[in-house]
Amino acid sequence: MCPAAVPHTEENANPTPAPIRTARTGLHQSTQPEPPVEELKRYNPNPAAPPSATAMKVFIKRSRSQKDRVIMIRSKAGCQALCGNLAHCCGPLDLTPKEDGIMSETWTRETILELCGAFLKPRIVITAAQLNLFAELDGRSRTVEDLCAEHGWSPRGLRILLDALTAMGLVVKGPDGAYTLEASLSGMLIPDGDASVLPMVLHRGSMWKIWSNLTEIVATGNNPNLKDRDARSDDEIDAFIGAMHVVGRALADTIAASVDLSPFRRMLDVGGGSGTYVMAFLKRAPQLTATIFDLPKVVEIARRRITDAGLINRVTLAAGDYNTDPLPPGHDLVLLSAIIHINSREGNQALFRKVYDCLEPGGAILIRDHLMDPTRTRPVDGAIFAVNMLVATRGGNTYTLEETTADLESAGFHDVRLVREGERMDHLLMGIK
Numbered sequence: 135m136c137p138a139a140v141p142h143t144e145e146n147a148n149p150t151p152a153p154i155r156t157a158r159t160g161l162h163q164s165t166q167p168e169p170p171v172e173e174l175k176r177y178n179p180n181p182a183a184p185p186s187a188t189a190m191k192v193f194i195k196r197s198r199s200q201k202d203r204v205i206m207i208r209s210k211a212g213c214q215a216l217c218g219n220l221a222h223c224c225g226p227l228d229l230t231p232k233e234d235g236i237m238s239e240t241w242t243r244e245t246i247l248e249l250c251g252a253f254l255k256p257r258i259v260i261t262a263a264q265l266n267l268f269a270e271l272d273g274r275s276r277t278v279e280d281l282c283a284e285h286g287w288s289p290r291g292l293r294i295l296l297d298a299l300t301a302m303g304l305v306v307k308g309p310d311g312a313y314t315l316e317a318s319l320s321g322m323l324i325p326d327g328d329a330s331v332l333p334m335v336l337h338r339g340s341m342w343k344i345w346s347n348l349t350e351i352v353a354t355g356n357n358p359n360l361k362d363r364d365a366r367s368d369d370e371i372d373a374f375i376g377a378m379h380v381v382g383r384a385l386a387d388t389i390a391a392s393v394d395l396s397p398f399r400r401m402l403d404v405g406g407g408s409g410t411y412v413m414a415f416l417k418r419a420p421q422l423t424a425t426i427f428d429l430p431k432v433v434e435i436a437r438r439r440i441t442d443a444g445l446i447n448r449v450t451l452a453a454g455d456y457n458t459d460p461l462p463p464g465h466d467l468v469l470l471s472a473i474i475h476i477n478s479r480e481g482n483q484a485l486f487r488k489v490y491d492c493l494e495p496g497g498a499i500l501i502r503d504h505l506m507d508p509t510r511t512r513p514v515d516g517a518i519f520a521v522n523m524l525v526a527t528r529g530g531n532t533y534t535l536e537e538t539t540a541d542l543e544s545a546g547f548h549d550v551r552l553v554r555e556g557e558r559m560d561h562l563l564m565g566i567k
Contacts, residue, residue, distance in 0.1 A: 258298050260342060263335040267295075268315055268323035271305060275312035333376030340373065344525045351525055359525055371431050375408050378472070379439070382407075385560060386414035389471075389502055392554045392562055395419035402427060402465040402492065404456050404485075405473045409436040411502075413443050415469075425450040425462050457481070461488050466497035472559060474503050475519065478529030479537065486545035493567045499547060505535040505561040513557045538563060 262268055265287070270276055278293045296313050299305040305313050321329045344359040351357050366374075389411065395418055403412045406426035416422055426436050430453040440446050452462050461468075468489045474482045489499050504516030511517050516532045523530030539550045547565030554562035 255302060256338070257342070258295065258302070259304070260335060260339040262295060262299060262304075263323065263332055264339055266325065267299075268304075268319070268332070269325060271313055271315040272320055272324055273315070275308060275310075275314045277310075277312045331380050333373060334380040336373050337377030340370075341522065341526075345522075348521065348525055357525070357528075360528060368431060371429075372435065375432055375435050379408050379410050382410040382471075385558065386411045387418075389554075389560060389562065390414040390418040393500065393564075395422060395467075398422060398467040398498070400465045401425070401467040401469060402462060403469045403471065404428075404461060404489070405470070406436065407432060408439045409443075409445075409449065410439075411469060411471050412449060413440065413445055416445055416448055423448045423450075425452055425465065427452045427454055427456065427462060429453065429455060456485060456488065461492040463492045464494065465492060466494045468493055468497070468499050469502070470499065471502040474501060474538065475523055475532050476527055476530045478531070479533065479541065481529060482533070482538075483541050483544065486542055486547070490546045490567055495567060497567050499542065499565050499567075500553070501538065501561075501563040502559070503538075503561060503563075504532040504559050505538060505552070505563060506532050508534055508536065510534065515557060515559070519559070535561075535563070 265285075267281075270281060278289055278296065281287060282289050282292060296305055297307070300307045300313065304316055304319060306316055307313050315323070321327050323332050323335070324330050325332060347358055351359075395415060398419065399421060401412070401415060401422060401424045403409075403424060403426050406412055406428050409426055412424045412426055416424060426433065426440075426449060428436065433451045433453045436449075437446070437451055440449050450462075454461075456473075470485070470489070473485075477485065486499070493499070504513060504519055506512065506516050510520075510532075520532040523532065535552065542550050542563075542565040547567060550563065550565040552561065553564050554560060556562075
């Protein structure tokens with residue numbers, strides 16, 4: 135339900151702004167109009183359904199980054215768009231930020247238990263993805279008996295899993311007991327396809343395993359997860375690079391649009407993966423050519439994807455390891471996209487010196503990553519991502535803007551400036567040689 139206290143009536147559908155006390159935000163005075171209904175609908179694609187806690191959390195989280203924005207959802211149309219059926223709605227929703235821009239959370243026994251139980255639904259989805267069950271049900275009905283006969287799965291386990299997926303709305307169960315994928319998910323959870331997020335879901339499954347050792351890592355300092363990159367199998371590399379493409383394909387265009395690329399002619403993407411960001415930059419800047427520098431197995435993945443995109447004639451592929459090999463020279467823009475969090479601070483200092491050496495005079499380094507505030511607690515996603523680096527790397531972390539600026543300057547860069555602020559690992563920091 136909406137965390138508010140005043141029921142809707144025809145009379146107060148659009149009342150004069152007044153202080154409203156809510157469990158989530160306390161007492162505030164809202165002075166700004168509520169966001170347009172169409173904006174609110176983006177957070178709840180099924181407004182006919184009961185209130186969506188997920189939609190509300192997403193809306194609140196995104197609102198936190200807009201520190202000067204005073205938000206109150208007070209109209210019937212606005213509340214219905216965000217929360218769902220008005221029959222389940224308890225009134226206006228106040229999302230006014232506090233003075234520090236962060237909305238408060240009043241913890242209760244119930245919300246703590248809800249937080250600790252939040253893993254249940256993701257685990258169900260990950261297991262279905264690992265079994266490739268969504269692809270089995272995409273566009274066709276299958277019975278438990280058929281699937282178990284084909285794959286050797288447990289009838290009891292599969293039936294319980296499918297019923298849970300049905301209850302969650304991801305699968306539809308017919309009157310004959312057969313199951314099919316919910317129509318709106320078609321193409322989103324299959325192994326291949328531009329719209330598929332399956333690689334990232336499978337990556338979450340890999341994260342699940344290594345995060346299970348977090349207690350041991352914090353208690354003892356020993357990390358049983360560490361594996362040399364060269365020891366990873368081709369399937370593991372494909373899964374990771376595919377997941378990074380899923381994350382990057384929507385963000386890459388935004389990042390490319392945030393930078394004036396007109397001065398640059400030749401860019402180097404260090405650890406460039408499958409070329410997601412290079413392709414976005416090349417599409418934005420017709421004068422630009424690029425080099426992707428990554429491990430040999432990754433470079434071949436990039437070759438396939440860039441060839442399919444019709445951009446291979448503008449890209450040079452160079453195999454190597456930035457930890458041990460020199461970087462290819464002759465570039466006036468070097469991109470480190472989601473790289474610095476993998477390394478220790480000392481590792482980044484060494485990498486920045488390598489970048490400086492390979493750049494042409496007047497060239498620029500561009501860093502995309504989380505850049506933390508001095509408390510190391512904002513952005514929230516960056517603080518949580520640091521835990522991911524704790525369990526997945528030898529020395530990785532998320533670093534503050536001040537730390538990263540100082541390390542760039544110590545490598546010789548000047549005019550270091552923040553090009554873009556963001557909450558989703560989309561800070562951009564640039565320095566000049």
